[in-house]
Amino acid sequence: MPAKPKLPTLDDVAKAAGVSTATVSRCLNAPDRVVKATKDRVLAEVARLGYTPNFGARAMAAKRTFTVGAIIPTMDNAIFARGLQAFQEQLHERGYTLLVSSTSYRPEIEAEQVRTLVARGADGVLLIGYDRDAAIYEYLASRSVPTLIAWAYDKENPQPSVGFDNRASMQALAQLVWDHGHRRIGVISGTTQGNDRARRRLEGLRDVFAQNGLPHEALKVIETPYGVKNGGIAFAKLMAGDMPPSVVMCGNDVLAVGAVRRAHLMKLDVPRDVSITGFDDIELARIVSPPLTTVHVPHRKMGRAAANALIDMVETDSIGPFPPLQSKIRMRASLADINGNVTGTPDP
Amino acid sequence: MPAKPKLPTLDDVAKAAGVSTATVSRCLNAPDRVVKATKDRVLAEVARLGYTPNFGARAMAAKRTFTVGAIIPTMDNAIFARGLQAFQEQLHERGYTLLVSSTSYRPEIEAEQVRTLVARGADGVLLIGYDRDAAIYEYLASRSVPTLIAWAYDKENPQPSVGFDNRASMQALAQLVWDHGHRRIGVISGTTQGNDRARRRLEGLRDVFAQNGLPHEALKVIETPYGVKNGGIAFAKLMAGDMPPSVVMCGNDVLAVGAVRRAHLMKLDVPRDVSITGFDDIELARIVSPPLTTVHVPHRKMGRAAANALIDMVETDSIGPFPPLQSKIRMRASLADINGNVTGTPDP
Structure with missing residues (x-):
């Protein structure tokens, strides 16, 4: 050069x-x-x-660089795209530039990216979820870099966060599934190791079915990395037994879309032969046919609130707590009751 | 603090x-x-x-920071997600960390982000497409920051790029549409101002229909920002006349998905009442029903090749040229011939 x-x-x-x-x-x-x-x-x-x-x-x-870093698990699949776009727009409004890194769900890459962002002078850092090596939090604290968690909210955890309660959100959906009369439940969960969002969702679901007295063997769970293809493979496995589930609850919409597509290939009618639910309410959830009954996450609202919270942490030493956001259930046509009747609207 | x-x-x-x-x-x-x-x-x-x-x-x-910057038009809609993920994975393989910024398709934000990435010490910068103020190129050259274009390839342009020929790609699809007997053509193009990829695609399409002697009034073009909703609105406008098009060609898959969804709401059968085509072959293209006939862009291959090219520019002062990538047509079920016969496969 x-x-x-x-x-x-x-x-x-x-x-x-x-x-x-x-x-x-x-x-x-x-x-x-x-x-x-x-x-x-x-x-x-x-x-x-x-x-x-x-x-x-x-x-x-x-005394600052007006640069904020965000580290997300993946840029693929649009799981974080909408919230991050809103996060960036709000940062821009307030005079900050966003730099994003993605880890491919590999914790050792996150540690490297945290170091890079700190070395590049980031005024603050946004991380997704709570689960990570304590050394990362200690490192950020030792460098006095304000750090905000998003996509999760746990009132027991002292780390400032702008997010929603993954466990309570999935509890609400599981109760709805129960109320629709389903008693043989298949679950396609994201990998829970190192991913508190996936783990909390699975816990929420287990909570509800246990409380309602569902026998242990009536709940079949497969864990798999998020991805359309993985959702399809897991769905085929769940449906292969001689007592297949009447509903397959998925850890996110990407897995659920994979399940719906596989159902079509298997000549199964969704939801008459089998109901399928998602989580996140990303754009895919409305585009797949039938559209998914899912948990709506307020992506854009969360992104904007996270930007304001993190800038307040940088500029005024705020340490939260910030109010949790509310998810809600979107009833669409992929969930029927045990008799095959659909109560959701096709395209809200 | x-x-x-x-x-x-x-x-x-x-x-x-x-x-x-x-x-x-x-x-x-x-x-x-x-x-x-x-x-x-x-x-x-x-x-x-x-x-x-x-x-x-x-x-x-x-003598370097092992950090590479990429500035993309949007993180939403997954248009760039897959290619960028591959770009990052390959950078990581070679010991570099990626920082990404998104402009929301606003050129003045891109200029600000280029300055931020240079100030943060980026060893090299990836930009999408050629269109931008000459001052940005001059600025990057004056700072000796290697700059690579992706998602576009124009052999006339001296700027190093790793991409494909948007014009030739759309020519191939337009010829296919012509060969299917369509003579009333609707087009939903992305905004062409400041976006050479959108402009080249539209030019490619006009080339083919003009060469084949299509009367000017038989080609109706609407420009709109990329987005599912915008695709739907434009589709409804195109179909409103008393001689509606028999095919609607869209500037990308996101617009095409919006068009397909709107067609369903209008009780139009795709492709029997109207054919719809996309561009990009992102995941949505296979998930929407019917799946889209579209131009397959080799996203992951492009991302990996761009990472290798940019690192070569940083480490060995390579200035290209790098070989163009090839797109290809994916025949699926959203395109029928003028008699309503589908030749594409439903789910390749």
């Missing part, structure tokens, strides 16, 4: 534009909050001088 | 572990390429001392 030219400094820009270094920093990082005439003058000098803010200069000038 | 404790340096870690600073840097950034015993010793000291690599120290030690 060719040698880089000697770099102009924040001071050079500030002097040329006749403003303070803090104003230059703000023009670059939170331009919405600077008067247009000032901003135009500063940005003209930035362009003329070819100034690139660097970590040290900005940190000195503004 | 509480004052941060005095930070241990790269030198401190190197001394404590009895290795060079370059080895420490490599342990943190490309651990797969360090002998396990060395890595374990270094990481133990990193943990014990609570060392956080910072931009300056790492840049000095390794």
